[in-house]
Amino acid sequence: MQHTNKIASIYKELQQQMCRQxxxxxxxxxxxxxxxxxxxxxxxTCVMKEGNVIEKAGLxxxxxxxxxxxxxEAILGMKANKYSATGISSIIHPYNPFMPIIxxxxxxxxxxxxxxxxxxxxxxxxxxxxxxxxxWFHQILKDICDKYDKNYYPDYKTWADNYFxxxxxxETRGVGGIFFDRIQPKGEEAFENFLAYTIDLAKAYPNIYCxxxxxNKSVEFNEVNKQWQALRRGRYVEYxxxxxxxxxxxxxxxxxTESILVSMPPMAxxxxxxxxxxxxxxxxxxxxxxxxxxxxxxK
Amino acid sequence: MQHTNKIASIYKELQQQMCRQxxxxxxxxxxxxxxxxxxxxxxxTCVMKEGNVIEKAGLxxxxxxxxxxxxxEAILGMKANKYSATGISSIIHPYNPFMPIIxxxxxxxxxxxxxxxxxxxxxxxxxxxxxxxxxWFHQILKDICDKYDKNYYPDYKTWADNYFxxxxxxETRGVGGIFFDRIQPKGEEAFENFLAYTIDLAKAYPNIYCxxxxxNKSVEFNEVNKQWQALRRGRYVEYxxxxxxxxxxxxxxxxxTESILVSMPPMAxxxxxxxxxxxxxxxxxxxxxxxxxxxxxxK
Numbered sequence: 001m002q003h004t005n006k007i008a009s010i011y012k013e014l015q016q017q018m019c020r021q022x023x024x025x026x027x028x029x030x031x032x033x034x035x036x037x038x039x040x041x042x043x044x045t046c047v048m049k050e051g052n053v054i055e056k057a058g059l060x061x062x063x064x065x066x067x068x069x070x071x072x073e074a075i076l077g078m079k080a081n082k083y084s085a086t087g088i089s090s091i092i093h094p095y096n097p098f099m100p101i102i103x104x105x106x107x108x109x110x111x112x113x114x115x116x117x118x119x120x121x122x123x124x125x126x127x128x129x130x131x132x133x134x135x136w137f138h139q140i141l142k143d144i145c146d147k148y149d150k151n152y153y154p155d156y157k158t159w160a161d162n163y164f165x166x167x168x169x170x171e172t173r174g175v176g177g178i179f180f181d182r183i184q185p186k187g188e189e190a191f192e193n194f195l196a197y198t199i200d201l202a203k204a205y206p207n208i209y210c211x212x213x214x215x216n217k218s219v220e221f222n223e224v225n226k227q228w229q230a231l232r233r234g235r236y237v238e239y240x241x242x243x244x245x246x247x248x249x250x251x252x253x254x255x256x257t258e259s260i261l262v263s264m265p266p267m268a269x270x271x272x273x274x275x276x277x278x279x280x281x282x283x284x285x286x287x288x289x290x291x292x293x294x295x296x297x298x299k
Numbered sequence: 300m301q302h303t304n305k306i307a308s309i310y311k312e313l314q315q316q317m318c319r320q321x322x323x324x325x326x327x328x329x330x331x332x333x334x335x336x337x338x339x340x341x342x343x344t345c346v347m348k349e350g351n352v353i354e355k356a357g358l359x360x361x362x363x364x365x366x367x368x369x370x371x372e373a374i375l376g377m378k379a380n381k382y383s384a385t386g387i388s389s390i391i392h393p394y395n396p397f398m399p400i401i402x403x404x405x406x407x408x409x410x411x412x413x414x415x416x417x418x419x420x421x422x423x424x425x426x427x428x429x430x431x432x433x434x435w436f437h438q439i440l441k442d443i444c445d446k447y448d449k450n451y452y453p454d455y456k457t458w459a460d461n462y463f464x465x466x467x468x469x470e471t472r473g474v475g476g477i478f479f480d481r482i483q484p485k486g487e488e489a490f491e492n493f494l495a496y497t498i499d500l501a502k503a504y505p506n507i508y509c510x511x512x513x514x515n516k517s518v519e520f521n522e523v524n525k526q527w528q529a530l531r532r533g534r535y536v537e538y539x540x541x542x543x544x545x546x547x548x549x550x551x552x553x554x555x556t557e558s559i560l561v562s563m564p565p566m567a568x569x570x571x572x573x574x575x576x577x578x579x580x581x582x583x584x585x586x587x588x589x590x591x592x593x594x595x596x597x598k
Contacts, residue, residue, distance in 0.1 A: 034572070045571075047571045047572075049571070056571075058571070167550075168550040168556045168559075169556060230566070234563065237536060237540070237567075238540060238560070241536070241537060241540035241541050242540050242550065251466075251467040251541065257467045257468060258571060258572050260467075261537070261569065262571050264533070264569035265569065266568060266569060266570070267529070267566065267567070267568045267569075268536075268566070268567055268568075269565060269566045269567075270560065270563035270564065270565060270566075271565070272344075272346045272348070272355075272357070272557060272561050273333070273346075273557050
């Protein structure tokens with residue numbers, strides 16, 4: 001479909017820029033680039049491992065189309081015959097427990113019934129929450145949003161709070177960020193503006209992470225911190241496999257499993273009824289895994 | 300509800316027997332017994348860790364009841380006002396990669412609309428498949444099934460093949476076993492017979508695992524084997540969070556998250572596009588993760 005093709009070519013080029021920047025920021029590892037083709041389309045999976053700072057990163061582009069299945073009808077609550085979709089999605093898992101996990105996605109979805117929409121977001125999952133850095137991160141997102149529409153940040157920040165939420169744990173995945181889905185801009189200008197907004201978000205992503213690497217890569221850590229990171233990675237796995245729409249849709253629609261699950265951490269742990277000590281840094285982080293915290297104005 | 304209460308008291312006593320046998324078989328660790336109460340009911344979570352052979356085991360009993368939610372209506376495809384349920388479920392993760400993971404569940408579900416059913420199963424997930432032991436395991440299950448009905452083993456074995464299947468990987472979770480759900484015995488005698496069948500299965504479970512410990516606990520292993528175990532545990536996590544009905548229903552119905560997710564392995568790994576060497580023991584195991592293998596008659 002027409003728009004999907006155009007947007008796919010923009011996103012595909014963006015992916016390369018993002019890879020180069022993250023490689024420079026890490027300073028050691030490079031992305032392995034693995035193109036794939038399946039009956040539903042093609043993609044380029046970029047995977048980095050064993051860098052200086054980055055233990056594992058996935059940065060995927062895909063462009064797919066196919067029959068709109070009954071399962072998709074059920075998931076999306078609408079009818080169509082064909083769909084096409086394109087997007088970039090990325091997750092980075094660092095070695096240092098004082099570096100956060102980050103996630104970014106922008107995507108465009110088009111149906112042959114005339115409906116189409118954008119979706120996406122960026123969110124940050126620190127193993128240990130640094131309040132000042134969470135505020136800094138949210139301010140960057142707000143500045144990008146405000147360039148386009150003053151409602152975007154408050155709306156999409158709230159959306160992220162509700163979306164990146166491990167309901168069965170009653171805790172947010174991290175400090176949130178922004179999330180939006182099924183955004184249908186009305187008219188050509190609004191459409192182009194929203195596309196430009198998603199491009200700005202994608203461009204901001206490697207900048208944000210490179211800055212976070214500079215801030216945190218040399219923070220010392222110990223075995224307790226590594227153990228806590230492993231348990232928090234377990235929560236990340238739970239979120240991605242139980243709730244994440246992209247993962248569920250991808251696995252359901254016969255997507256490329258290895259590319260979809262490159263989001264999994266290199267290693268994760270689970271321990272029954274683990275509870276950090278009162279007043280520990282770990283407990284302080286748990287206490288901040290809540291919706292509706294006003295990070296931009298946090299003292 | 301009447302039947303649920305009676306069955307819950309039988310299952311609760313069985314749980315204690317099972318714990319004692321597994322403790323004897325392991326020879327070191329004992330189950331920590333953690334009772335819990337929530338608005339939907341109560342349970343007893345038994346957790347073992349750091350045994351001689353068993354790295355982590357969960358053996359849970361629960362007895363819950365509550366309002367039949369719209370979500371449950373959608374999952375179960377029927378309408379009711381109230382439900383009650385009781386069951387035992389267990390998973391064991393061993394240290395030695397040449398010991399298999401095992402899982403067992405028996406459960407009874409009753410609605411206030413007059414409908415009730417049994418569900419359950421036992422399945423084995425070797426990190427390395429030992430064909431003779433898989434045959435031995437299936438033969439034990441077949442013998443128990445055949446005491447009740449010659450159709451149970453073939454029917455429930457096929458059901459397990461289809462149920463314990465990681466569709467997105469196109470591989471079975473392990474060598475299968477038996478699985479059944481929504482079994483509604485007609486008449487009092489058939490009901491009592493089926494209850495006795497679930498009790499026999501629960502009793503067989505610790506015997507099977509204690510025998511497997513005797514067979515395998517002293518097999519030597521190396522770092523390659525441990526690495527492979529960690530990756531196979533990753534697949535186990537994928538199965539439990541993406542497909543397992545008990546896990547999904549439990550998380551959805553506001554169950555006790557820590558008890559439900561005691562099924563998670565102590566540690567799991569993911570590696571992008573990992574492929575074992577041709578003809579390796581790891582590849583031989585992958586080649587056997589298929590449906591419709593006739594394990595009882597395997598040469």
